[in-house]
Amino acid sequence: MKHPILSGSGYKLYVIVWLIVMIAHGSVLYFFYDFSLTISITDSIVYNLTFGSIVPGFWFIVTFGSLNKDELSLIGTHTGAAFLTIVVWLSVSGFILKYIFQSSSVYLEFLSSSNVWRIIVGILFYSISVLIFYLIKYYQDMQKRMNRELELQNLLKDAELRMLKSQINPHFIFNSLNSISALTVSMPESAREMVIKLSEFLRYSLGKDSSELNSLGQEIKNATLYLDIEKVRFGDRLKFEKKLSDECVKVKVPNLILQPLFENAIKYGVYDSMDPVIIKLTCESSDEVLILQLVNSFDPKAAPTRGEGIGLENVRKRLQVVYGRNDLLEVNKKENEFSVSLKIPKHLEND
CATH class of the missing domain: 3.30.565.10 (Histidine kinase-like ATPase, C-terminal domain)
Structure with missing residues (x-):
């Protein structure tokens, strides 16, 4: 199953979404908390870039977690994954920002006091990411089912058409052979002419069996051969x-x-x-x-x-x-x- 971010062009939309989140994050720090533009942008980039790099891994949790039909186990898996994600996210991001702004006591105090709402944001990010991945997986599964059903329908359709067409030639040949048999005694020359035309008709018909559609002009040509065969008998x-x-x-x-x-x-x-x-x-x-x-x-x-x-x-x-x-x-x-x-x-x- 293709990864929605790492394969194809899904990463473009993914990058755009996180850029929007970063801009919103930085704007809140700059306009509502009166931090400098440097601190606001750096805080936004570090936290969102760290979380954004973790999110693609949620796809594998969703993919392999779906194999487990036990709902309690699935809830436990996501609870554990969310907890581990938030711990790693806050630890790594906090370490980086404390190192960068170690001389800013005001920001360091804010960094320590903001863990509660960052945890809430992390839970929200995890929930939204996992929900989107589930929707994508459902869509991919539905497309696979539709493709399999379409393939099966085409196979059944082809099999039925072959069965129906297989009824035509034996039916016609049976009638033609009966006619030839009737003519061999009373009209041997007509029977010989009928055999020649029948061979020509069968050569044409069997050559067209490999294609389902044919032009009406070719079909009429084929039907005319058949009528020529019957005219030998009916005059x-x-x-x-x-x-x-x-x-x-x-x-x-x-x-x-x-x-x-x-x-x-x-x-x-x-x-x-x-x-x-x-x-x-x-x-x-x-x-x-x-x-x-x-x-x-x-x-x-x-x-x-x-x-x-x-x-x-x-x-x-x-x-x-x-x-x-x-x-x-x-x-x-x-x-x-x-x-x-x-x-x-x-x-x-x-x-």
Whole structure:
């Protein structure tokens, strides 16, 4: 634990405080006790410089004394430390001043008679110094706890994000391998094309897993690879349209955040439809957020496809972990249209 006076720039404030105390001390002797300027300044310097040189040691009493949870022992420690400090302070200071002003009987008499109020001042100085050190120690301990908690939160956040992202690739690969398996007999050339595109997609996706945020433009490029894979299977039944501004594509978003949305649109839109299904991606940008909307048509008469619900819930959790908000994903379902809206804050809380 850093010493508040001996480390850093704390000594500057410490020196300023004691200079103020010295000026006040000397002024009292000069104006109220009618001592000469020399005696007033010397008395102030000797007593305050002596006590000021002892005070930094109180930090170690506070630091190591705090390890003892017994309140009586702690009170005893400070009582003994205060007594020893005042005895040493008055003895050393008195010896120095008696030697300097040995010819001034008036000052020497004052020096002997002033021990009572100097003891009171010494107790006050000790109490204030120790209290300040306790406050500083409490603040340093609180900062350490906050840093540890923040570090732990970041570790948990990173672990949760890795867990959530680890659900995406296996889920997609499972679906893709099923598609390839279905095409190997009926459409071997299409299956071969799908394998090539799948390898390209995985090479891109795995290379981006090391970074949490990616530009929207790169994410759309990644999603387009995925759609190209699915077009091998669905042909003209799958159509994709996008409307994005130049500003939108530069905004950072969590990587692979669009992947589950496109999977969801294909699974619940294209699978059970014999007619062409259009998947539309639009983007609106404001000063604070990026609003992405993915819309796909579906056949309301088709039997609902059952699944594990990994996709949208995964996106919701990732947005909550990254941005600390649970209002960033909205799902709407109309007669024959399904839409998902994402709000992407342009700035993280710790930026």
